[in-house]
Amino acid sequence: MENRKKVAFYTLGCKLNFSETSTIARSFEDEGFDRVDFEEVSDMYVINTCSVTENADKQFKQVVKKAMKLNNKAFVAAVGCYAQLKPEELAAVDGVDLVLGATEKFKIIDYINDLSKNDFGEVHSCEIADADFYVGSYSIGDRTRAFLKVQDGCDYKCTYCTIPLARGISRSDELNNVLKNAYEISKQNIKEIVLTGVNIGDYGKGEFGNKKHEHTFLELVQELDKVEGIERLRISSIEPNLLKNETIEFVSKSRTFVPHFHIPLQSGSNDILKLMKRRYQREIYTERVNKIREVMPHACIGVDVIVGFPGETDEHFLETYRYLNEMDISYLHVFKYSERDNTEAADMDGVVPENVRVKRSKMMRGLSVKKRRSFYESQLGSTRTVLFESENKEGYIHGFTENYVKVKTPWNPELVNTLHEINLTTIDTDGSVRMEFVAVEV
The missing domain is CATH 3.30.750.210 (Transcription Regulator spoIIAA)
Known part of the structure; x- marks a missing residue:
């Protein structure tokens, strides 16, 4: 048993990446590896990359550095979106041994030999048409x-x-x-x-x-x-x-689907939506939100929005800001536009200065805080069902209601992964909602 190799995983980016990391991890377990935490010393580290924003690119280098600090002899593999887009760039990062593109990542076991370090990162990527x-x-x-x-x-x-x-x-x-x-x-x-x-x-x-x-x-x-x-x-x-x-x-009306929708908007200006080549105009978005509110008044509605897109003037930005301010939505995910290679937008005119992008991002994030607070306030006094998470955060256990209100109550390990009917009582200083139990486990 002591010869069993250890493998650790780190996921950057979206929920889809988390699902794929988990599947890749199970393939290692099937081959006799022991999965350990990324914070632990391991024989191999697998990093599932993201390239949606510039920040995700930078994070990759930090994660590799962290792995090398834990064990400088460990074998490091990079998979995922960034690995497909810029394999050579990743392979050149000090400490990286293997880079697998879109078609290869699920076959990672086939590329693992004796886990000895490579002088240069080995690349196996494909033409994306092959995916x-x-x-x-x-x-x-x-x-x-x-x-x-x-x-x-x-x-x-x-x-x-x-x-x-x-x-x-x-x-x-x-x-x-x-x-x-x-x-x-x-x-x-x-x-x-x-x-x-x-x-x-x-x-x-x-x-x-x-x-x-x-x-x-x-x-x-x-x-x-x-x-x-x-x-x-x-x-x-x-x-x-x-x-x-x-x-x-x-x-x-469903038995299991919860009243929570996350619907990307990206811009509240039809001019900018056209430049982005989105497949709808603002009016469609309004219709969807109104329909949800008609049949599920208590639903949580999240919105993605990009600020600082090329051609976005102050007027366009304020149009988006006012639109979202007036809409009955619950929170925003705000993305500050960053140029990505091989995209049309990277060559567009009307580049928005970085300091203006930062300012717009701050304004939108402030609006998100206001919207979430308003949504939470609208839910106070209602009875909901909460699913508790597994982490002890400063003496509290947190969970989410079906309509995505974050609640807290004093830590009790018996509550982990259980559903309870609760009343939402007050909003705490950290923005989460305090609660009282209505019924024992649902």
Whole structure:
């Protein structure tokens, strides 16, 4: 047993990356590796990279440095989006031994020999057109919820985005396989599944560039709602043009889907949406939010917004700010635009100075704080169900209600991964909500 090798994982980026890291980790366990924390000394470190923002690129180098500090003889492998986009750049980072692109990352075991360090990082990447097959994945055992991948890649051509270059065309898992994975997760005493993908509303496109939808996203949601043993299902992020009224209505009446939607907007200006090559205008977004509020007044609605996009004048920015200020939404994820190689936007005129981008980002983040506070206040006095997380944070245990209100109560290990009916009472200084129990475990 003492000859068993140790492997540790670090994930940068999105929920989809977390689900894929977990699947890759299970392949190591199947080969006799022991998985350890990234903070521990390990024989091998696997870093699942992201390249959505400039910051994610910088983070990669810091993570490699951290691994080398723990064990300078450890074998370091990089996989994921950044590994596909800039393999040579990653391979040149001191300490990196192996870089695997989009088609190779799930075959990482095949590239591991005796874990001895390489003088130079070895690269195995592909033309992104070759990434036309689907590999299903889900995370398990990492958290109190599981991330279930149902779709990969994207056919959209948004002018700021590198994801189609990093992940290839839109393709989906077969419905039966998604249901099988959901059932497997349900057997692990995991209470919540988050559906994830690059563009999950586009669910149903087959492999090898087949554009025909075998099933729709609505059919996926309807079938998952029938899986026994799952208490909650959450839709991670869905494009406004692909979130249909039928899906919103189904969620409002479903057994397991929670009233929480995360819908990317990116800009509240139709001029900027056009420059971004988004597939909707602001009016569509308004319709979706109004529909959700009509059938689920208590729903949580999150918004992605990009500030400082080329051509965004002060007037455009204020148009977005006022639009979001007036909309009945619950929080924002704010992204400060950063130029990405090989994207249309990187060559556009009207570059917004960095200091202006920073200022706009601060204003939007301030609006997000205000919106979240307002949403939480609207929920005080209501009875909700909370799923408790596993971490002890300064003597408190936190959890989220079905409509994504963050609550806290004094630490009690028996509450971990349990669902309880609660009353929301007051907002604490840290922004979370205090609660009182209504009923024992649900």
